[in-house]
Amino acid sequence: MLQQKTNRKGAAGAVLGILALLLGVVLLENLSALIPGLPGVLQPTSQLFTVLKKGAVYALVVVSMNLLNGFTGLFSLGQAGFMLLGAYTYAIFTVPMDAKDQVYYLYGGSAVKFSLVDLFEGIFGTSGAGGGIALIFAVLTGLVLAGLVAALFAALIGLPVLRLKSDYLAIATLGFAEIIRAIFQWQTLGPITNGANMIKGFPTFADFNIKNSSGQVVLRLSTMVPFLVAAVCIALVVLLIRSSYGRAFKAIRDDEVAAEAMGISLFKHKMLSFVISSFFAGVGGGLFAMYVANAQAMVFTSTMTYEIMLIMVIGGIGSISGSVIGTFLYVACSEWWLRFLDAETYIGSFKVPLLRSGFRMVVFSVVIMIVVLFFSKGIMGEKELSWAMVRGFFQKLRPGKKAAPAEKKED
Amino acid sequence: MEQLFTPEYIVSILLSGISLGGQLALIAIGYTMVYGILRLINFAHGDLFMVVGLMGIYVCAVLPTYAAIPIVILITMGLGFAIERAAYKPLRSAPRMSAMISAIGVSYLLQNTATYVTGGQPMTYPTIETLNRTINIMGTPTKLVVILTPALVLVLIVLLTQLINHTKIGMAMRAVSKDFETSRLMGIKINRVISTTFVIGSALAAVGAILYFTTYPAITPTSGSMPGLKAFVAAVFGGIGSIPGAVIGAFLIGICETIIKGLPSSWNVSVFSDAFTFALLIIILTCKPTGLFGEKATDKV
Incomplete structure (x- = not known):
């Protein structure tokens, strides 16, 4: 009986969570229409929405x-x-x-x-x-x-x-x-x-x-x-x-x-x-x-499968939340955050070496290699994201307070 | 239609099939040796193959051919060694999936670096005069490389089997592929054996690439993935881990593919030349789940 109740509560929470997420996404996309003069990142043409x-x-x-x-x-x-x-x-x-x-x-x-x-x-x-x-x-x-x-x-x-x-x-x-x-x-x-x-x-x-x-x-x-x-x-x-x-x-x-x-x-x-x-x-x-x-x-080549598998491992094999988090980080990293590396950049009259079209992907693959080599369990391992874990993470960030041992992440 | 199937045409198709098979065999050996020892599908092997092609272009631009070829092979061996040390050695005790993902990461890195260096443009492989000379075989004009490849493959395979069966390092390789842990306990220097395997595999892939790109002269950053995949299929076909299996698989695939490509264009089937390779593989696997010469794995409960 108790189990059923918590299950029902959890299900309601999950549905509410999804609705809140969707509402948040709609708000985010329409923010530029509601409030004029926002920075470019929130404009509908921004890379942010491609990434999302x-x-x-x-x-x-x-x-x-x-x-x-x-x-x-x-x-x-x-x-x-x-x-x-x-x-x-x-x-x-x-x-x-x-x-x-x-x-x-x-x-x-x-x-x-x-x-x-x-x-x-x-x-x-x-x-x-x-x-x-x-x-x-x-x-x-x-x-x-x-x-x-x-x-x-x-x-x-x-x-x-x-x-x-x-x-x-x-x-x-x-x-x-x-x-x-x-x-x-x-x-x-x-x-x-x-x-x-x-x-x-x-x-x-x-x-x-x-x-x-x-x-x-x-x-x-x-x-x-x-x-x-x-x-x-x-x-x-x-x-x-x-x-x-x-x-x-x-x-x-x-x-x-x-x-x-x-x-x-x-x-x-x-x-x-x-x-x-x-x-x-x-x-x-x-x-x-x-x-x-x-x-x-x-476009649906074996390379695409490898990419999907790569994301799955980065997120953590056997963790749904890990897969989701891993995907967004991966896509944001490859499509958005590293994009400045593709443009030829000048600081004053000094041309920054190496930066030109294609360099982004080189850096990106190095990042991937580092993640694969040093975090071989992926972001989440086999665990799922939970409130306890988030709380534990923030407690760890705060100096002086120790996270509860059960909530400590591996690695 | 009648003109298509002349004896000369059939001979030329068979010859180029055998030649393609030989080139695939040289890559497939690298796959199968690494798998035999590490149980790792080395996805980066096909891209190493592509890198050899690119290096061939850059080195041939500065050096004469006879000097460039050994240098390219040496650099490839070094690269193979470096890849193993940097990307696979740290993951020796990690789950099997991690090493494979690392291989995919290396493959990404090689492809993306190649795109960066070449600017994404297809590069033209230099013509190597000796290999491109045309000779007549049974009235069919043929490039020398087509004849040379199978011969060279045979010589290399004989050398390789001698190495594996009659030298100390070869014996160590066989021991490691039988049982990783026990051979380590017996005092075999695992890392040296694995590095040697990668160096040999890379050298063979380098020879394969030099021959391959003589017939397919345009190199793009992804031109290694299809031959790589096919060579891997060849290795699975023959039972992954078995060197004769890989060679026979590669020759079969090479010949079948050239035959399909050579069928009249009105039949519209040339798009299936790659797919046929995989269909053949699946048929073989459903009949013999561990490939033609694969060891039957017994599960211990």
């Missing part, structure tokens, strides 16, 4: 990979492939009918003769609130479809692949991702996938900015949307991990033989984890397509 959007998208993908690698102990490198499936599914089904001929001009129009956008606009109307609701429904259906297609492929791939162990599983999933990428670039499938060219014209984050009748933006929601979707998905993953399935996943991770001896069906749980992880990777792929405003098979 990309961070939210990546956070979801990293969490999905963590579910597989960190919680089930399956070393899979197929994430970019499932993102590709998600991105393309979303793009193919949401390009509006009147944009299709232009997008698919090389193939004389698309073979997919309907669009979710038009479908829902037919129901709710195109203008005003009706158009908004149609957009929301179209995007949501698109994203769910994106996840489902990725999950379906995962189920098919999982049958042969999940029997493999550790590195062999990794290379087989990586191989599947590469095969999927080749299939989507195949000219013969052009009327569906647009060959090696990109698909664009589908609804993106910017379409969620509410405009008045004269076309001016009155309320910016473009950053809130990826946050909302990612937060809901990550919350679902957290719920899954805390359920009996999640405990079974962890048992498999820690010792397969022991888990099997305890009556856990290895194949069923591995498959479940693989399919669910791919579902969220697919949704993440759809969001990624919305973020970059196009879907192109070329």
Whole structure:
């Protein structure tokens, strides 16, 4: 009874927390409209919002990979492939009918003769609130479809692949991702996938900015949307991990033989984890397509999977909050904080050496190497962020007061 | 269509397939040796390969070819040694994932440094006269490098097997790959063995790169990743950790890929030349989960 009560309290707290976060994001993005003359960093064109959007998208993908690698102990490198499936599914089904001929001009129009956008606009109307609701429904259906297609492929791939162990599983999933990428670039499938060219014209984050009748933006929601979707998905993953399935996943991770001896069906749980992880990777792929405003098979290379894995390790394998924190730090560092290194800088007439285009990424990789070498457990290790930990951290900062031993972080 | 499948065409396809296979084999050996000893997928190996190509450009610009080639190989060996000492040695007792992430970090560093140095522009590999000379084989004009590669690969592999089977360091390598901890207890200097492995792997990759970029002369910072990945697939294919397995896997992949690339363009299948490699791998793995020559792992409970 008591347990149930605390659980309910925790759930309410989590929902409130997510709502507060979303509200905060909306406020942050509209602050420049409310208060004129704010510094450039809060203007809508600032890198800050790029970082927030990309961070939210990546956070979801990293969490999905963590579910597989960190919680089930399956070393899979197929994430970019499932993102590709998600991105393309979303793009193919949401390009509006009147944009299709232009997008698919090389193939004389698309073979997919309907669009979710038009479908829902037919129901709710195109203008005003009706158009908004149609957009929301179209995007949501698109994203769910994106996840489902990725999950379906995962189920098919999982049958042969999940029997493999550790590195062999990794290379087989990586191989599947590469095969999927080749299939989507195949000219013969052009009327569906647009060959090696990109698909664009589908609804993106910017379409969620509410405009008045004269076309001016009155309320910016473009950053809130990826946050909302990612937060809901990550919350679902957290719920899954805390359920009996999640405990079974962890048992498999820690010792397969022991888990099997305890009556856990290895194949069923591995498959479940693989399919669910791919579902969220697919949704993440759809969001990624919305973020970059196009879907192109070329970008979903193995390098992308490595990047996701890198973030997962930096955040801490087996920690959801670590993955999220790690993602935002990683994205901010690579896209924003180090950007000054790319510009040629003069102090007086003295040209600062080394600074030119590309130097940012060199420094960034050195930073990554340092983090990997000296913090090999990642930011959070296997722990989750909790109030006790935050309090302990601040107490440690304050001189004279000692943090409670239970709240001390490792390393 | 009939003109395509002349004997000359088939011979030339097979020859370039064998040559590509040989180049992949030289990289694959580096992967498989490191994996055999450290159980580490050295993701940076493919990028090392790319760095050799770039170094070839810069060194050839100042020195004559015959002097440049040994220097490039020596620098690569040093680089391989340095990478191991800086990025993998500190993580010897860390979980396996950490070392792999460190390898990805090194791969990032090499790629990004290459982008910085070249400005992101594709660089043209210098023409090495001797390698590019054209000779006739069964009426098919062929570049010398195509014939030279498999021969060189064979010589190097014979040397390598001699080294592994008949020298003291080779014996130490075999011991370490059998059981890391026990060989350390037996007084084998683990670090020296691992460094030697990396130096040998790098030297072979350097030779492979010099040959490879003679046929694919444009080098971009990412041009190492695909050959690297394929060589790794070749190593897995043959059973990762086994040197003959890696070589046979590499030749198979090289030949298959060239055949697919050589199919008539009206069939529209050349986009699958990379994917086919992976499809083949997955088929092999589903039949034999540890590769063609891989040791069957027995789980101790």
